[in-house]
Amino acid sequence: MAQRLDGKALAQKIQAQLATDISQRDPNLRPPGLAVVMVGDNPASAAYVRNKERACDRIGITSFGSHLPADTAQETVAELIDQLNNDERVDGILIQLPLPSHLDSVALLNRIAPDKDADGLHPENMGRLMRGEAGLRSCTPAGVMAVLKEYNIDATGQKAVVLGRSILVGKPMALMLLAANATVTMAHSRTEDLPALCRQADILVAAVGRPNMINSDWIKPGATVIDVGINRIEDETSGKARLVGDIDFASVEPIAGAITPVPGGIGPMTVTMLMHNTVLSYRKRFNG
Numbered sequence: 521m522a523q524r525l526d527g528k529a530l531a532q533k534i535q536a537q538l539a540t541d542i543s544q545r546d547p548n549l550r551p552p553g554l555a556v557v558m559v560g561d562n563p564a565s566a567a568y569v570r571n572k573e574r575a576c577d578r579i580g581i582t583s584f585g586s587h588l589p590a591d592t593a594q595e596t597v598a599e600l601i602d603q604l605n606n607d608e609r610v611d612g613i614l615i616q617l618p619l620p621s622h623l624d625s626v627a628l629l630n631r632i633a634p635d636k637d638a639d640g641l642h643p644e645n646m647g648r649l650m651r652g653e654a655g656l657r658s659c660t661p662a663g664v665m666a667v668l669k670e671y672n673i674d675a676t677g678q679k680a681v682v683l684g685r686s687i688l689v690g691k692p693m694a695l696m697l698l699a700a701n702a703t704v705t706m707a708h709s710r711t712e713d714l715p716a717l718c719r720q721a722d723i724l725v726a727a728v729g730r731p732n733m734i735n736s737d738w739i740k741p742g743a744t745v746i747d748v749g750i751n752r753i754e755d756e757t758s759g760k761a762r763l764v765g766d767i768d769f770a771s772v773e774p775i776a777g778a779i780t781p782v783p784g785g786i787g788p789m790t791v792t793m794l795m796h797n798t799v800l801s802y803r804k805r806f807n808g
C-alpha cells in the first residue's frame with residue numbers, strides 16, 4: 521500500500537513557519553501585502569480566492585482584493601495591474617485564472633511586475649526557471665517539489681513523466697523536475713500509448729483535468745504518483761458534488777509507492793507556495 525503524501529499537513533506546517541517569520545519582522549516595517557484580482561463570478565474561482573484571502577489572514581499578510589464584474593474591459597484590468605505594480609503596500613499580485621474569454625490573460629499576466637509576480641507565471645520568472653536562475657516559481661509545481669522534499673523522495677536519475685503541458689502546471693513542473701536531476705518526459709493528449717509511457721515512470725505527475733483517468737494499469741509498481749487534478753464530479757450514490765483527482769486513487773493506491781490524495785494533496789500546497797512567494801518578494805523589497 522502506498523505511503524500517503526499529506527500536502528495539507530505540510531501546507532499547515534509551512535504556513536505556521538511563515539506566520540512566525542512575519543510576526544518576528546522589524547515592528548517598524550509594514551506586513552507583506554498580496555493583491556488578488558478576480559474578474560467575474562466563477563464559483564470555483566471565488567472559493568479559491570476566499571481560501572487565499574483566509575490564508576493571508578492566518579499568516580499575517582495583508583490581502584487587497586479586487587473583484588471585478590465579468591464584463592470588465594481589458595484596459596480596466598490592465599490599469600488596475602499598473603496601479604498595483606506601483607502600490608508600495610503590495611509585494612505580490614495574482615490574477616485568478618481562468619479569466620472570462622473576452623480578456624487576454626497572457627497580456628495581463630505579462631503586465632504584472634516580475635518582482636511582484638506571486639504566481640510565478642511572468643515570462644521573466646519562467647525564463648529564470650528555464651535558465652536555472654533564482655526567481656519566483658509557479659505555485660503548484662513548486663508545491664509538488666516541496667512535497668517530494670518533505671518525504672525525502674529524491675528525483676535524481678528517476679524517470680519522471682509529466683502528463684499535461686499547461687503554463688500553470690505541466691511546463692514549469694517538467695523544468696523543476698529536470699532541475700532536480702530527473703529524466704523528464706512531457707506527455708499530453710496527442711502522445712501515443714499514454715498508459716505504456718506512464719508505466720515507465722518512477723515519478724508520475726498528472727495534471728490533465730480528467731476525473732479518475734489514470735488507473736493501476738498505468739502505474740509502475742512502487743512509483744511516486746502526484747495528482748494535480750482537481751475535478752468536481754457528482755457522486756453516483758449520494759448525488760452530491762465530490763472532488764476527485766486525475767488518478768483513480770482506489771485503484772492506484774495499492775500498487776504505488778507513494779501517492780498524493782485529492783483533496784488534501786497538492787491543492788493546499790498551491791495556496792501555501794503563493795504565500796511563500798509573497799513573503800519572498802517582501803523580504804527582497806526590505807532585505808529582511
Ligand SMILES: Nc1nc2c(c(=O)[nH]1)N[C@@H](CN(C=O)c1ccc(C(=O)N[C@@H](CCC(=O)O)C(=O)O)cc1)CN2
Binds near residue numbers: 614688784786
Ligand atoms: N492565478 C491562479 N489561478 C489558478 C491557479 C493558480 O495557481 N493560480 N490554480 C487553480 C486553482 N487554485 C488556485 O487558484 C487552487 C485549486 C485548489 C486548491 C485546493 O486547495 N484544493 C483543495 C480542495 C478545495 C475544495 O474543497 O474545493 C484540495 O485539493 O485539497 C487550491 C488552489 C486554477 N486557477
